Amino acid sequence: MSLDADTVRRVASLARIRMEPAELARMEAELNGILGWVEQLQAVPTEGVEPMAGGGAVSLRLREDAVADGGKAEAVLANAPDREGAYFGVPKVVE
Amino acid sequence: MTRPTDFTLRGALDALAAREISAEELARAHLDAIEALNPRLNAYVAVTGERALERARASDARRARGEAGPLEGVPLGIKDLFCTEGVRTTAGSRILGDFVPPYESTVTANLLRDGAVFLGKTNLDEFAMGSSNTTSAAGPVENPWNRRNDPDTRLVPGGSSGGSAAAVAARLALGATATDTGGSIRQPAAFCGIAGMKPTYGRCSRWGVVAFASSLDQAGPMARTVEDCATLLRSMSGFDPKDSTSADMPVPDFAAACGRSVKGLRIGVPCEYRLDGMPAEIEALWQQGLEWLREAGAETVEISLPHAKYALPTYYIVAPAEASSNLARYDGVRYGLRVEERDGDLQDLYERTRAAGFGAEVKRRIMIGTYVLSAGYYDAYYLKAQKVRALIKRDFDEVFAASGAKVDAIVTPATPSAAFGMDEKQDDPVAMYLNDVFTVTANLAGLPGLSVPAGLDTQGLPLGLQVIGRAFDEETVFAVGAALERAAAFEALPAVMAGKTARAAG
Numbered sequence: 001m002s003l004d005a006d007t008v009r010r011v012a013s014l015a016r017i018r019m020e021p022a023e024l025a026r027m028e029a030e031l032n033g034i035l036g037w038v039e040q041l042q043a044v045p046t047e048g049v050e051p052m053a054g055g056g057a058v059s060l061r062l063r064e065d066a067v068a069d070g071g072k073a074e075a076v077l078a079n080a081p082d083r084e085g086a087y088f089g090v091p092k093v094v095e
Numbered sequence: 096m097t098r099p100t101d102f103t104l105r106g107a108l109d110a111l112a113a114r115e116i117s118a119e120e121l122a123r124a125h126l127d128a129i130e131a132l133n134p135r136l137n138a139y140v141a142v143t144g145e146r147a148l149e150r151a152r153a154s155d156a157r158r159a160r161g162e163a164g165p166l167e168g169v170p171l172g173i174k175d176l177f178c179t180e181g182v183r184t185t186a187g188s189r190i191l192g193d194f195v196p197p198y199e200s201t202v203t204a205n206l207l208r209d210g211a212v213f214l215g216k217t218n219l220d221e222f223a224m225g226s227s228n229t230t231s232a233a234g235p236v237e238n239p240w241n242r243r244n245d246p247d248t249r250l251v252p253g254g255s256s257g258g259s260a261a262a263v264a265a266r267l268a269l270g271a272t273a274t275d276t277g278g279s280i281r282q283p284a285a286f287c288g289i290a291g292m293k294p295t296y297g298r299c300s301r302w303g304v305v306a307f308a309s310s311l312d313q314a315g316p317m318a319r320t321v322e323d324c325a326t327l328l329r330s331m332s333g334f335d336p337k338d339s340t341s342a343d344m345p346v347p348d349f350a351a352a353c354g355r356s357v358k359g360l361r362i363g364v365p366c367e368y369r370l371d372g373m374p375a376e377i378e379a380l381w382q383q384g385l386e387w388l389r390e391a392g393a394e395t396v397e398i399s400l401p402h403a404k405y406a407l408p409t410y411y412i413v414a415p416a417e418a419s420s421n422l423a424r425y426d427g428v429r430y431g432l433r434v435e436e437r438d439g440d441l442q443d444l445y446e447r448t449r450a451a452g453f454g455a456e457v458k459r460r461i462m463i464g465t466y467v468l469s470a471g472y473y474d475a476y477y478l479k480a481q482k483v484r485a486l487i488k489r490d491f492d493e494v495f496a497a498s499g500a501k502v503d504a505i506v507t508p509a510t511p512s513a514a515f516g517m518d519e520k521q522d523d524p525v526a527m528y529l530n531d532v533f534t535v536t537a538n539l540a541g542l543p544g545l546s547v548p549a550g551l552d553t554q555g556l557p558l559g560l561q562v563i564g565r566a567f568d569e570e571t572v573f574a575v576g577a578a579l580e581r582a583a584a585f586e587a588l589p590a591v592m593a594g595k596t597a598r599a600a601g
Contacts, residue, residue: 003466015419015465016426017458018446030459030524031466037525038408038476044483051481052488055296055310055541060339075197079430088428091441 002032099124100266100593104169104323105350107269111158111168118158118168122151122212125170128593129214129267132239136591138252138261140175140233142215143182150212157210166330167210172268174259175216176223177203177314178303186305187221187231187255190425190452192432200303201335202272202314209330214268218258221454222422223279223307226530228257229517230456238287238514239265239589243555246590250514250556253283253530256317260287263317266593270318270327274304276311277410278510278534281546284317285509285559288548288589290576291317292324293534295566296541297342299328300335308417309340311410311538321547321576325349328569344567352570353577358392360575363494363502367403368533370511377508377558380550384506384560387582388575396502400490405483406536407528412467412480413539418457419464425452459524488540495565504575507533509546509559533561543569545576549583557587 003011008028012019019027054060073086082089099121102110110116126144133139147170154168178184178196185191199207207213220230228236228251236257238250252261256273260283263271273280275293284291292315299314306312316327329349335341364385369378385395427433427448434447453461467476494501511532520526537544543566546559560579564572588595 007466008462011462011466011469013446014469015461016423016442016445016449017453017461018443018450027459027462031462034411034459034463034524035466038411038480041405041408041412041479041483042475044402044405044479044486046479046482046486049482049485051478052485053310053481055313055340055538061343063336072197076429078197079192079194081192081427081431081433090428091435091439091444093441 003028003035098594100128102269103320104269104318104326105320107169112163118151118154118212119148121168122147122170122214125214125268132265132267132591132593136237136239136261136265137234138218138236138258138265138267139172139215140185140218140258141183143213147212147214154210154212164208164210165326166206168212169210169269170212170214171206172215172217172259172262172271173203173213174219174256174272174274176219176274176305177272178305179203179213179216182216184216184305185232186223187219187233188452188454188457189232190432190449191430194430196303198303201300201337202304202331205333206272206330211330217262217271220255220257221457222305222418223255223274223276224418224456224460225254226278226282226527227251227520228254228283229521230454232454235517236261239591240288240514240556241590245554248516251286251517253286253514255279257283259317260284260289260291263287263289263319264589265591270316270323272314272331273317274312274314275538276307276414277538278531280315280317281534281544281559281561282510282530284546285548285557286514288557288585288587289317289319290321290324290545290547290580291315292328292545292569293537293543294328294332294569295342295543297340298567298569299331300333300338300341302335302337306421308414309421310417311414321545321573321580322350322353324545325353325573342567347570349569349573352573355570355574356392357388357575357578360393360504360571361502362388362393362395362575363398363505364395365398365400365403365505365507367400368507370532373511376552377511380558380560381508384549384579387579388506391578391582398494398501398505400494400536402483402486402490403536406487406539407532409480409483409487409539410531410535411463411528412476413484415460415464416468416477417464419461419468422457422461425449484539487536491540491542504571505563506575507561507563509533509561513552513554513556513558537563542566543572545572547576547579547583548585549579550585551587555587
């Protein structure tokens, strides 16, 4: 599988990274280099193998569905680039 | 008397206990060394001198009251991937802007609880993605070692924990925190001639550590001796309900395990780690390491890990996939950098912020990750990689099996080469990725791995050996690592270090 320019543009858009045409072209070559290299995995027989998702052997714990932390709006907002009162500020989203 | 920057961590603790030195004097000696050498090495991105001296004085007061903790007064460098309350944390990226965490990571909180003194934040590859510490927004780190016959070529310290490794090697800290997703503790430790331990996945809490690939990331220590790594790891470890993958397991006295005999242990030698084109001196050091262990009473056993050769391509699907998801949080809204155009919409704000905030390698990995997770490609890439990962882990399970185990630990080279020049391997991402060929399997399988300095190459650069162990059996790993360390008697020193009359810098 090889990526074409349109696919690279679409992936950049999905990843929310603005790229100029020159950067897209460079990225296309680099991504195809990396994907060509990982292609060797297709040769490994994996029928019936359960995919491994986590890093640990143990199953994840569940905790009680209760508030354990919170009520720290000022701390949460302390690093915000823009805020309006107790809210994050963003460009107008709804007309 | 020992120069304060030359103490091992153990030696410093003894000297502090004997009142031969104060924590304040120890911190000041390291801060002076940082001031002298950091302009060249760039190992620290931020030095918190005043805070360090304040904490050191508080530490001296605690010791005077008889309340000394296990790391009381020990000056450490903290990789700038750990969130530190009130101290700017950058992850080596522009996108975090002037982010100042309002909380302390669990690992660093544990170290503070035990009396450690933080000197500052150490440099790293951006978001811990790299093997050369050349992708940091704060500029590259220089390896304190030089080639004997080519002393003017500046070498990389390895990565991503290159700042921590360079700081410890150059005596700008007694030890440091680091993280390892594919080799980021063990490879720079090997390149800088120090010890570095990636513990079992789940041993150290990931809470408050800037995430790269959550199923692979583990925090661990770097220090100049195996025992010092063991001492640090004991403080760093422990169950944390705030990390859902944190292991609820007792934390053993790892340092005590360093004195254990390796007599009777079975040491695995995986044939798949014998690479075509591997330098003869790496192979020779490996054989020497195995011989040392046999002399200490261990038995070496040829084993096969048939899927190990697929570990790197598997990693370069799994890790970018997780990174693309983790790094989606950098949106220019909640913290960090924001770049916007007048009258631009929210999508435009996201795209401009992320374009300006992320460096080239991080963008590459986000793009790969986004692609392999996207509709139509998920099964062919991501699911396939997860299945091969299961096979890689199964190979280890078989040699380490609880009943009828073939081996108790595995010994391999730590890296396929010694440190390389800052201008080398920068044009081809895949060539750079090959640095982690020996280390990445332990991350995929979640196993502990230790890098021990074991010798020098013909250019006088350090080379390391790696010990891999069973999950949650760091004690055997430390025992084998300490045996290698004793036999290797590695005493070579870097060209640039505190207290050494430096060659004219530059």
